[in-house]
Amino acid sequence: LRSENFLESILHEPMTTVETSFHTNSFRANTEHVRQPRSKSAILPTALHLKAKKDPGITERSTKRAEKQVDPNEEFKNSPIHPSVAVSGEAAVLPCNITSSIQGDNIHLVLWYRDFVPTPIYSYDVRKGLYSRPKEWADPDLLDNRAHFSVATNPAALVINSTSKNDQAVYRCRVDFRHHITTHARVNLTIIEPITSVTIEDDNGVELVGAAGPYALGSTPSLSCKVVGGDPPPYITWWKNGHMFDQAYSHQQQNTGGGSQTKTQVSRITLDPLGKADLRTKYTCRGGNHEKAPVLEAVVEIDMNFGPENVTVRGLSGPVSTSRVHQVICEARGSRPPAILTWFLDGNIVKSVSHITSLDGQVSSSTLELALQPEDEGTILTCRAENPELPAAVIEHSQTLQILYPPRVRVRIGISLDLRSIKEGDDVYFDCVINARPTANKINWAVNGENLVQNRSSGVIMVGKSLVLQKVGRNQAGGYSCSATNSQGHNTSSAVVLNVEYSPVCRVEQSDVYGVGRLERTTVTCRVEADPPATTYRWAFNNTGEFVDIPESHYVIKTGGELGQRSDLRYSPVSDLDYGTLLCWARNRVGTQRVPCTFTVFPAGKPDTVASCKAVNQTEESVAVVCEPGYSGGVNQSFLLQAWDDGSLTATDRSDFPMLETTGLRPGTRYNLRVYAENSMGRSQPYSFNAFTLTDVAERRTAIGTGEEGQPLSPVIGSVVGASISLALLILVGFFVARCKRHDGHEAHSNLRETALEEPSYKSCSASEGDVGQPRARAVPGVSSSPKATTSLSDDEIDTQIVPTCDLVSTSQAPACLG
Structure with missing residues (x-):
């Protein structure tokens, strides 16, 4: 269809049908034009165009001759012309009316011509009938396969796809009908070349994308809009936040460099001084050149920097x-x-x-x-x-x-005082230094953590932030602190330690009664309290007949440790005249002890028999016993429990307390229990009673100190009795401990013994602390006593007279050994 042979067939094919239908003159004129073979001069432009692709060696002479040809469509210049506009790259529609005014008439052939092209560039042939497929042909150089004839539209039209600026021309449509005369219509096709780009640049020619700036307050920046391409020339508009910008702006035209003929239109605006309201203001530049061409735009948003308000x-x-x-x-x-x-x-x-x-x-x-x-x-x-x-x-x-804080407190000693040399009788005063916001509303004084109360009669005076202690005594020594309170809290100062120096005084908790046998050696301890510590001691002996100072060689001075300040005197009475009172004075740099410590020495004897012994816990193999102790004889005593079975000693137990237990017994056996009190002077008479061991776990037997066999008890009674005995045991233990702390003075051994029977003690309360917890037995002079001395004693104890070697002779008839 698109070959040159097809074009020739259209021009030379017989037109029989047309000849019978058209008017003679019109038919002749038209058929002659159609049928007339194209002369070389008429078809030269087309031929040259076709041959140019095949033979680039066309002579210059032939080309010049072709350029001088007159438009063969000149004769139709007065015919009606219709405008048609298409955007480059899009389809162009060239209308052509193919409707006949004769009833039942149809088209045979549609031919399209273009300015300065003598031959058709497109044909639409339906001469074989409406029901046959139309023959279409397009010039392969001008239209190729871009064109087609549409009869579905009204009017029909030649559609040219993918148009370019080269397609811009005046086209002529020739329509041959079966009966009607041939018609001609011209179409002026204008090709619009749209703009290719729109950009916005700043003062420095830098393209802005999305944002312009940031700018400072008060600045007046300029914006330039560049529109590239476009035929016809483009127009440029500025918009501010979607509204046409009415500020005056300037235009200028630029040509791109090099051999390109692309033109650029430039529009420049200068903004008014910027304020904070201009932040994020959008400026839009729009460019376009025809209503059918797309409008391109570039948008920038004003960005600004400004400091904090x-x-x-x-x-x-x-x-x-x-x-x-x-x-x-x-x-x-x-x-x-x-x-x-x-x-x-x-x-x-x-x-x-x-x-x-x-x-x-x-x-x-x-x-x-x-x-x-x-x-x-x-x-x-x-x-x-x-x-x-x-x-x-x-x-x-x-x-x-402005800071609110709890009191910050410290204690300050009086300026004229020296805490290192405060003595009894001095006046002492303290100041409570307080730093607080708000001001403290309450101030308290304390000594050793205990609140101090004002007592003017005792010399304790509180005035404002000051504390005054008049004629201070040793009992007022300790750590003094003050505390203050305000709305923010309460604080207590660190304690300032007040040491009150005083001459020695006797220590309250010490033994002041010693029971000693003749020729028996003992140590009498004199403990004092003093600040500073005592440096020297003096001992003396006093009885109804004499007062004797004891030489320093017979006592020692010890300081520090758990026993504190003390002097130990070695003493051993020889005769009755050596029993009496020992006196002790201590001295430090403050002065000499005003009231001496006194210690009574009286003759010691055997302990008394224990009383009220009871079996408090019986099992299959053991029996526990608790007794009430008797008088200790003036020295430490201990206790011995023996379990006898048919005249045989089966088990024993010793203790410093009258609570003993025998183990290793046979179940279900009746035993005779004997309890003794022992000291260094000998052993007491036994307390004897019977008790049973149990035969099984469920059986409970008890033997109460009647000396007779115990009777089995019911479970309820056994529980009550057991609870009662446990309570009694606790009471006895508390009573024994309390009695141990008592110190009674005795003028004579008989009185002491009588008193001891009424208020017995199971611990050697009258001995020195060095002897506490150690059972005392008679010892050979020069040999330390040992508990084994008492274990060898039989039931019938025989006193043995032991005469020590004396190294000190008193003023009495018999010598008294002091060391």
Whole structure:
């Protein structure tokens, strides 16, 4: 269809049908034009165009001859012409009316011509009938396969796809009908070349994409819009936030460099001084050249930098307390980009705990946690806001801190006093130094942690923040502290230790009665309290007949340790005249002890028999016994339990307390139990009674100190009796301990023995502390006593007279050994 042969077939094919239908003149004129073979001059432009692809060596002469040809369509220049516009690259529609005014008439052939082209460039042939497929042909050089004839539209039209500027021309449509005369119609096709790009540049010629700036407040920037390409020449408009921009602007035309003929249109505007309201203002440049061509645009948004407008600090409306952590918030508004916030405390940077920026970037906040101290009173807290892009845009908010804090307290001794040389009888005064905000409303004094109460009669006077102790005594020594209270809390000072120096006095808790047998050696201990410690001691002996100073060689001085300050005297009575009172004086640098310590020495004897012994816990193999002790004989005593079975000693137990237990017994057996009290002077008479061991776990038997066999008890009675005995045991233990702490003076051995029977003691309360817990037995002089001395004693104890060697002779008839 698109070959040259097809074109020739259209021009030379017989037109029989047309000849019978058309008017003669018209038919002849038209058929002659159609049928007339194209002369070489008429078809030269087309031939040259076709051959140019095949033979680039066409002579210059032939080309010039072709350029001189007159448009063969000139004769139709007065025929009607219809405009048609198409955008380059899109389809062009060239209308052609193929409707006949004769009823039942149809088209045979449609031919399209173009200016300066003598031969058709497109044909639509339906001469074989309406029901046959039409033959279409297009010039392969001008239209190729881009064109087709549409009869479905009204009017019909030649559609040219993918148009370009080369397709712009005047086209002629020739229509041959079956009956109607041939018609001609011209179409002027205009090809619009749209613009290729629109860009916005700043003052420096830098293309702006999306944003312009950032600009400072008050600046007047310029924007240039460049529109490239477009035929016809484009128009340019400026828009501000979607509204036509009415400010005057200038245009200029530029040609791109090199051999390109592409033209550029430039429009330039200068903005008024910018304010904060211009932030994010959108400026749009639009370019277009025809209503059918696309309108291109470029949009930029004004970006600006400006410093913070103000800085505020919240959370410090007044004085702040040190009792808790305070959150202080600094806010800076109006800065772009967001302000950087920095905290300073007296010029030193303080690290914040959080930094937050609002979504719009206009508000920056920083949170600081302050744990203040009283030393922070009067310091300056500063929050600084600065824009990183504008170094000069810095503002600050400062505030002087007022601190509320609990009292800070310390005790100060009087200026003229020296704590190292306070003696009994001196006047002492203290000051409570208080640093508090608000002022303390309550002040208390304490000594050794106990509140001190004013007592003027005792010389304790409190005036304001001062404490006065008149004629201070040794009992007032200790750690003195003061405490103060205000609305923020309560604090107590560290204690200032007041040492009151005093001459020695007897220590209260010490043995002052010693029971000693003749020629028996004992140690009498004199304990004193003194500050500073005692350095010298003096001992003397006094009875109804004489007063004797004891030489220093017979006593020693010991200081420190758990036993404190003391002097130990070695003493051994020889005759009755050596029993009496020992006196002890101590001395330190303050003075000599005014009242001596006195110790009574009386003859010692055997302990008394225990009483009220009971079996309190019986099992299959053991029996526990508790007794009430008798008089100790003036020295330490211990206790012995023996279990006899048919005259045989089966088990024993010893203890410093009258609570004993025998083990290893046979179940279900009756035993005779004997309890003895022993001391260094001998053994008491036994307390004897019977008790049973149980035959099984369920049986409970008890033998109460009647000396007779115990009787089995019912479970209920056994429980009651057991509870009663346990309670009695606890009471006895407490009673024994309490009795041990009592110290009774005795003028004679008989009186002491009589008193001991009424108030027995199971521990050697009258012995020195060095002998506590050790059972005493008679010893050979020069040999230390041992518990084994008592274990060898039989039931019928025989006293053995042991005469020690004396090294001190008293003023009595018989010598008294002191060491």
